[in-house]
Amino acid sequence: MPVGVLGFYGAVLVWAVLIARGFSRPRYWPVIAGFGLVLLLFLNIRYLIEGAPAGIAFFISLYDFFDNLGLANGDMPLAMTTCVDNACSLWGATFELHQTWGVAFFDRFVEAPALRTNALYLHLACNSIVFVLMHIQLFRPGHTASGSNHAWLGRLTMTFLTIGTVAALYLASEHDAVSPYGGIWSEWGFYSMSLCVYGAAVMGWRTAVQKDWEQHRIWMVRFVGAMYGAFWLFRVLLLVTGPLLREWQSASVLISIWASAPLGLIIADALRRSWDAEKFTRVAT
Numbered sequence: 053m054p055v056g057v058l059g060f061y062g063a064v065l066v067w068a069v070l071i072a073r074g075f076s077r078p079r080y081w082p083v084i085a086g087f088g089l090v091l092l093l094f095l096n097i098r099y100l101i102e103g104a105p106a107g108i109a110f111f112i113s114l115y116d117f118f119d120n121l122g123l124a125n126g127d128m129p130l131a132m133t134t135c136v137d138n139a140c141s142l143w144g145a146t147f148e149l150h151q152t153w154g155v156a157f158f159d160r161f162v163e164a165p166a167l168r169t170n171a172l173y174l175h176l177a178c179n180s181i182v183f184v185l186m187h188i189q190l191f192r193p194g195h196t197a198s199g200s201n202h203a204w205l206g207r208l209t210m211t212f213l214t215i216g217t218v219a220a221l222y223l224a225s226e227h228d229a230v231s232p233y234g235g236i237w238s239e240w241g242f243y244s245m246s247l248c249v250y251g252a253a254v255m256g257w258r259t260a261v262q263k264d265w266e267q268h269r270i271w272m273v274r275f276v277g278a279m280y281g282a283f284w285l286f287r288v289l290l291l292v293t294g295p296l297l298r299e300w301q302s303a304s305v306l307i308s309i310w311a312s313a314p315l316g317l318i319i320a321d322a323l324r325r326s327w328d329a330e331k332f333t334r335v336a337t
Contacts (some may be wrong), residue, residue, distance in 0.1 A: 131300035178216030241309035281316015
């Protein structure tokens with residue numbers, strides 16, 4: 053039994069409970085966001101420390117239990133396969149079938165060209181830094197005392213986001229040849245994800261330059277939502293759709309690729325509207 057995977061399940065369960073409570077208690081969101089940030093860094097930093105294959109094996113292992121639920125011995129769904137020596141998972145002989153996109157992800161980085169591997173590391177490192185910086189920006193917004201620091205951190209955030217996005221676009225440019233990912237649909241799906249995330253950030257930067265602080269706040273909340281969607285909703289959707297779509301090659305991962313960032317942006321904007329309305333009601337009364 054992979055203790056690390058089970059421990060991560062437990063941590064995510066605690067986080068889910070905190071999130072559920074947070075919808076009725078917005079003041080708890082900084083703590084909730086901090087907890088999620090620690091989980092995100094745990095996932096990303098292990099790639100940089102242990103290497104891409106080990107990080108990917110842990111990632112695939114998070115889904116193996118759910119993807120194999122209900123399968124009988126000998127079953128081979130269209131969207132699942134094996135990997136050499138079962139090296140792409142930490143479950144050992146417990147689960148030998150894995151999503152085809154996961155096996156392809158692992159195989160592409162076992163003996164990958166240095167440029168591909170380094171692009172992955174650069175993307176993960178830069179996006180991790182962006183997640184840290186954007187939380188500082190979100191919960192310590194600019195004002196008279198700290199406006200200059202806020203602006204400086206904003207420029208730093210855009211710099212790392214740009215580098216991370218360029219690395220992601222390079223990685224996506226190779227996906228047309230990877231059929232388990234969905235081929236060209238995966239490539240253009242990741243382009244659309246990048247546009248959603250980076251576009252929201254650019255709008256936030258533009259409104260800041262124009263000193264339209266209310267629109268700046270709105271667009272940066274949307275940007276944070278798109279980032280959360282691209283990372284966390286991407287993974288949650290895989291967890292939900294993977295077992296349901298085992299007979300449809302690439303369907304699960306394509307849903308995550310195309311839907312996660314826009315859905316995250318929409319959810320964040322809806323929460324922002326709800327909290328703004330609640331704040332207005334309190335002020336009015």
